[in-house]
């Protein structure tokens with residue numbers, strides 16, 4: 001009793017000393033040894049609580065220091081209490097993780113069978129797959145009986161019976177392959193339908209509400225490589241997503257493929273287990289019990305050995321995608337890298353990412369090896385059991401040869417069915433990783449665009465940083481009939497809410513007017529345009545735009561050139577068959593107006609596909625963007641130009657602005673070039689502290705000349 005009390009006191013003291021990271025004096029007696037053991041257990045338990053907490057703080061960018069210090073302080077104050085409150089039992093944690101995984105799996109899978117568009121085909125194909133799965137099981141059972149009677153006839157030297165069963169046996173062998181092939185085809189067809197549904201569904205969410213932009217912004221803000229939250233993602237934390245492209249292309253493919261594969265395997269195993277258990281039980285009941293105990297033990301040991309596989313697999317998927325992305329970046333920026341001669345740095349970065357994937361793969365391989373040791377032993381060791389148990393009955397004449405062969409056959413089936421988790425464990429772990437990544441992606445598509453204040457981090461002004469800019473589009477919403485664009489007390493923050501760029505900007509642009517936004521680099525000119533376009537929503541105030549999106553054109557400094565033909569690029573974002581109805585002559589005329597008269601001949605026609613971003617100069621790309629203005633089906637009322645003539649000479653710049661004037665397009669430009677002043681009637685200057693000033697071009701001349709150096 002005294003020993004127990006001493007041990008209790010000592011472990012409490014030790015725990016506290018561990019909390020302060022001081023190791024205890026060397027333990028010289030049993031009490032010391034036991035208490036050291038308690039201390040070590042405590043350290044591990046604390047690590048389990050503390051490390052995920054730190055990780056969550058880091059991911060959420062939630063100022064980790066104070067919160068984590070608070071945690072440490074409370075840990076030191078009441079260590080034992082903490083242990084009880086904070087550390088759920090290991091098994092509870094595992095069960096919770098498994099339950100979370102099942103919920104994620106359901107959230108990803110159920111819509112395939114419930115969404116009105118697809119559910120009929122989904123059910124038809126799934127039922128077809130299940131029926132065929134059942135048929136293959138029945139086939140295996142029938143085959144076992146045919147074999148049994150065949151061997152019995154052989155053993156009894158009953159020639160007529162033997163010949164009959166030989167015929168039945170051959171017929172069964174002929175029927176088997178078409179049945180198995182049909183099953184595989186129907187299964188793969190269902191997988192493909194599911195993949196199409198899930199891909200289109202997630203793409204729908206990705207492109208809706210300009211989510212791709214917001215998610216891309218999050219990645220650019222430094223969450224690249226942070227990885228999806230995985231099983232432990234905090235619900236209140238905005239999810240960080242790496243490599244969306246991989247999630248949409250690779251993860252969906254592997255998820256649907258594996259989910260259907262495992263689903264079918266489980267269904268087949270279930271039927272198989274039912275039927276062959278009965279057969280086996282009737283031949284030799286002990287064999288059945290031995291198998292149940294053996295499979296339970298084997299599954300538990302495999303789960304324990306491979307407990308880290310899901311995390312490693314999730315990491316591997318992310319690291320592989322990061323590695324691939326670094327190579328894509330090199331391909332896309334080959335020219336700039338070549339100019340800089342930046343090969344060494346690029347190579348080092350690509351190799352660094354590859355090494356990350358390599359190192360993780362090493363660990364993964366080690367884990368897989370350990371799991372494989374266990375599963376192979378598991379498979380091999382049990383093979384001798386039926387030989388020992390059933391052969392005695394055969395030798396004593398209690399069962400015929402056919403029953404012996406059927407016992408072996410059924411035994412192997414039941415063993416395989418009960419060992420599903422053991423056999424598929426490595427694949428199941430990879431599958432769980434894909435489920436986690438896809439679920440994170442699906443959840444991110446459903447998150448609010450502006451995260452809650454608690455999750456997003458504070459700005460200069462918490463209230464404004466947490467609120468949204470109101471963007472209203474349509475003539476009916478305009479304060480006055482002649483206005484095209486009105487900014488009403490517009491305040492714009494950076495997406496993380498940390499910096500106020502523009503404070504309470506009031507601007508009124510009426511029909512046909514041209515206004516230039518100027519200001520030093522990094523002040524927030526482009527950000528103001530992003531807010532007007534509705535891309536950046538953090539801030540306050542309102543934007544009123546008379547022109548609907550079809551009547552508005554945004555041109556950036558480096559215009560976007562899409563994959564596809566020159567025709568598709570000239571009409572972008574318009575697409576579809578009606579592009580063919582615009583004659584080549586009309587296009588040539590437009591190209592002449594933007595001073596690209598020979599472009600068609602140079603490139604070989606409108607329907608030539610090539611990488612236009614790589615072969616056209618910046619100035620040509622900018623003129624091509626102005627050509628779009630003339631080729632849109634609806635008249636462009638408002639053009640928003642972000643340094644979109646920066647690559648042009650003065651003559652070409654004048655030509656572009658003349659075109660806009662002839663078409664009576666209202667213009668909001670961004671830029672600091674002095675030559676721009678002559679094309680605008682008003683200048684809105686943004687200042688460093690967020691203030692602004694609207695003035696005549698003459699008044700702004702000195703400032704703009706100063707900016708131009």
Ligand SMILES: Nc1ncnc2c1ncn2[C@@H]1O[C@H](COP(=O)(O)OP(=O)(O)OP(=O)(O)O)[C@@H](O)[C@H]1O
Pocket residue numbers: 217220221494495496501519520521522523524525526527528
């Ligand atoms: N996604 C983002 N998240 C956080 N800050 C951003 C983001 N994008 C831009 N910023 C910051 O916002 C500020 C304003 O950027 P903006 O692009 O509007 O500047 P600008 O006035 O157009 O500059 P320039 O004339 O050099 O193009 C910059 O300091 C920039 O670093």
